[in-house]
Amino acid sequence: MSADLLKLMALDEEDLAILSAYMQDAVFLTKDARFSQETGLFELRANRFVWEKKRSFFRKPERRRTSLIFKRVQAVRSVGITRGATDEVSNLLAIQFEKNGEGPDGSIILSLSGGGEIMLDVEVIEVALSDISGSWEARATPRHRG
Numbered sequence: 001m002s003a004d005l006l007k008l009m010a011l012d013e014e015d016l017a018i019l020s021a022y023m024q025d026a027v028f029l030t031k032d033a034r035f036s037q038e039t040g041l042f043e044l045r046a047n048r049f050v051w052e053k054k055r056s057f058f059r060k061p062e063r064r065r066t067s068l069i070f071k072r073v074q075a076v077r078s079v080g081i082t083r084g085a086t087d088e089v090s091n092l093l094a095i096q097f098e099k100n101g102e103g104p105d106g107s108i109i110l111s112l113s114g115g116g117e118i119m120l121d122v123e124v125i126e127v128a129l130s131d132i133s134g135s136w137e138a139r140a141t142p143r144h145r146g
């Protein structure tokens with residue numbers, strides 16, 4: 001595998017904002033999001049857009065398969081996702097944290113295009129991002145309206 005594969009950890013809101021930037025415009029199938037109540041792990045495997053590589057006329061945009069593992073998850077809720085439609089494609093726009101109070105617990109919110117959300121109720125922020133494949137050429141560069 002390539003030496004430029006990302007491996008990052010988020011343990012606070014600032015770290016989570018960095019992971020969010022790397023995961024912006026990642027696409028995934030509903031079946032690529034899994035929660036284990038037993039272990040308290042929520043895993044999302046997605047094809048992330050490689051924003052960190054400088055693109056030029058000669059360098060094409062890339063995507064890379066990435067795993068996000070959220071630890072110490074107590075419950076998962078979703079809005080705007082059809083759970084039975086395993087091949088439904090979602091586009092991740094942002095990852096944010098909402099505290100419940102004074103403690104470290106709260107909800108990690110994965111905001112999706114079209115208004116969908118996945119909410120993870122967590123004891124603390126503990127998230128690992130790992131690229132699990134090399135890059136391939138993306139069909140297009142995501143564009144956002146300003």
